Amino acid sequence: MDPASEDSFREFVEGRSAVLLRLALLLSGGDTGAAEDLLQNALIKAAGRWQRIEEPEAYVRQVLYRQQIGRWRLKWPGREQSVAEPPEGSGGDLANAVELRLVVGRALRRLTTRQRTMLVLRYYEDLAEADVAELLGCSVGTVRSTTHRALGKLRAMAPELSVFAPGGSPKNLSEVGQ
Structure with a gap:
């Protein structure tokens, strides 16, 4: 170079x-x-x-x-860890924002690597379903179903995330990840 x-x-x-x-x-x-x-x-x-x-x-x-x-x-996808229940509560001050970030991080770690990747591409990277499908080499239907299941799993694991966005979908995952 x-x-x-x-x-x-x-x-x-x-x-x-x-x-x-x-x-x-x-x-x-x-x-x-x-x-x-x-x-x-x-x-x-x-x-x-x-x-x-x-x-x-x-x-x-x-x-x-x-x-x-x-x-x-890969056949053996590496280390996936279960963690204790996420802490309760979310709010508007800085401490609650940090707590929310921790809750989201813990919940994301409990997803499969595939589910987490789909959510990051869809909501953190804000890519369209078709773009995610093209990147991952799968169909748009696979992206939709995997994203749907992953969001459902997130809601079940961390119900306090429902205050994150109307309808329970993490529209601003990029703000949480920063």
Whole structure:
């Protein structure tokens, strides 16, 4: 990599790592080690193709998605942990916002990797069902049914999330994940 490209890559990593790590954390269910591995692998792939990449952030996000898809397609999908019941209560002050973020994080970790990935793509990344289907290599119906089941499971595991948005759908998951 030439010096100008290396500088450009360093600037990208310094400027966008925090946002991309939050996405990787959501995709990995809050497992910091797995999220860091996801991001590191994506950045390594981006570094190797840096001079040919037109939209670096879109490229890195795509690599993150695809790596996560590969993880949930494995026969033995890694560590999924059950956690204790989420804490009760949500409100408008900062402490309650932090509590809500913790509740959402715990609930997301209890979903399967596939369900969590679909919810992150649909609500955190705000992608249309057709876009999610294309990214994940499945039908729109699969996206709809998996998202529906995942939201139902979230509601059952953490009923306090119903105050999160009218109708119980997490319309602003991006605000919670930040």
